Amino acid sequence: MSRNRCIFLFLTLVTFSYQAWAQEAKVIDKVAAVVGSNIILQSEIEMQYAQYLAQGNKANEDFKCYILQQQLTQKLLAQQAAIDSIDVSEGEVDDNINSRLRYMSNQAGGQERLEQFLNRSLLQYKEEMRPSVYEQLKANKMQQDIVSGIDVTPLEVKRYFESLDTDSLPYFNTEVEVGELVIFPQLTREEKQQFRDRAEDLRRQVAEGADFATIARLYSQDPGSAPYGGDLGFNTRDGFVKEFSAVAFRLKPGELSPVFESEYGFHFLEVLERRGEEVRTRHVLIQIKPTAASLARAKTHIDSIYEHVVDNKLDFYTAATLYSDNKETKYNGGMLLNMENQQSRTTMIPADKLDASVFTAIDTLQPGQYSRPAEFTDRTGKTGYRFTYLKSRTPPHQANLEQDFAKIKEAALQDKINRKLSEWFEGRRKVTFININEEYHDCDDLKIWLKEQGDTTVAKL
Structure with missing residues (x-):
């Protein structure tokens, strides 16, 4: 089955699910939960569940519990954001919606096809999305405000690591530290x-x-x-x-x-x-496309830099900072960063997460060696030349503080953030009226939201 055919079936199913939900909602809609002065309708949950099924997931009524739990969290954060005067601009909402619609249009094969599948104009769909996106962005800002300024000291990292069960410590596959020096052709x-x-x-x-x-x-x-x-x-x-x-x-x-x-x-x-x-x-x-002459000049330039680095006339970090055209790495001495670990900005990257062309370039290198300059195309489609540097290769091992401090620090920080959020939510739940429909009382995801009669939180609707 072709990709376009798969996309057609997926979006058609989303559309039919949405339309069926909308028709049924007029008849059966009811309140699933109340959070302070806000309500969560059953129709909102059914719509998200229909989209979950349309993405090819198996039917699972328990997923509705997860949807409601996420809605409760969002409502609570958004309400506090309003109290704390944390707001979201119309521009931020527009940018978020436009980003989502660009992705959806690309998947659908264009704006016209997407509008056909949605059975509405994108302008209409944007307006339907706006209240939900606005609330979601407010909730995100509130959560960021709650955890802003949180950090961990080396002692806290050590204590966190020592508290872990040694039998459950993660096992890391081969990791590498890789640098690259990139030259793009400059046209006259x-x-x-x-x-x-x-x-x-x-x-x-x-x-x-x-x-x-x-x-x-x-x-x-x-x-x-x-x-x-x-x-x-x-x-x-x-x-x-x-x-x-x-x-x-x-x-x-x-x-x-x-x-x-x-x-x-x-x-x-x-x-x-x-x-x-x-x-x-x-x-x-x-776009400006390179000419044969500009490519030849770029090749001559990078070959000269490569020879100076290999002959130890110029160290790699200085060369990358001075000459590399990759703005994402040149001010880091040419070193690639683990994009899945942006908080600690570690240069240790799992070998299986490397771009295929980079992995091929370093596969036969020993630490301290360089690949020869070669033509490549970056993710934006620009053609240039680069050579790579293998700084280190760490063999597979079980987590330890000496080799994996950056990763353990990130885990310790996330644990501290999670505890801070849990404390915040527990405090807000105690002073916020929360009423959850009885049909959701058996949900494991919602146990923490359900309180005994007599608490500030009311758990029956």
Whole structure:
């Protein structure tokens, strides 16, 4: 079965489930729980459960307990956020919704197909999503506020590790520390001119009356916004690269910018709306593709750096900081970070989590060695050259403080955060009216929310 066919069946099932839920909800809707002044409807739970089934999961009525538990948590956090004057801007809600819809459109094969599957316009669907997304973002901010500033000392890490059952300590597979030095081809002004000319031609068509959204859908090379007619939603200055911000915040609504260059290529944009410190724009992007001559120059450049590093005329960390074009690693001496461990920012990466091309490059290396420069394409589609450095390779082992301090520190920190959240929720539950429908009283996920009659929390509805 083709991927598109699978997507069609999935989205059709979501749509039918949603429609069936909506029709039934008009008849059977009831209150599943009350949290303070807010209610959770049975229809909300049924809708999420229908989506759970539509994703290919097996029927499991207990999952409704989990859904309700998540809803209770969200309501409690959102209520406290309102008390503490923690709010979410319209721009944050728009950005979150737009991000979700971009993903859904990509999965569906375009905006029109998604609207067909949903049986509603994306504008209508966005408005339906808005209250839920707004509440969810408020709850997230409240939770972040509760745990902000929490850290663990080395002594706390040691005590946490010593409290663990030695028989249940995790076993880590091979881990490596890897660096890379990347050089992307730099085009001359003359080499770039063909791409600028293409952007200028498209801008001219818009200026002469062509529909901006149609031009963007047909020709823009920004995969994230092209399906939406180039619409980027509301953003602050920090939401764009500096060249884009400088243009976007200088224009008035309805104005068309000249063609300008950023690290992504040549753009032109139109401002759709201004709202305080936020601006809603749409743009067309023409990416700059490397020429054969620019690739040859990049290869010569990286070969020269490689020879200096291998001959110990220049250490790898200095070379990466000075010359690498990978902005994510150059200020870390070229070293890759474990993206699943951002709090401790460890350079230890499980070998099976490496990009396949990086793993192949270091597979035969010994610690301290370098792979030869080779052409590659990064995850954004840019072509360049890189060589890799294997700093260390740690064999499989059971967790210990000496080798795994960073990972154990992260676990200790998460344990401390969880305990802080548990204390907070316990305190709020004691002073908040919570009424849960009797049909959910056997749910293991909800035991902590159910209290004896006479407590502030009421457990019968």
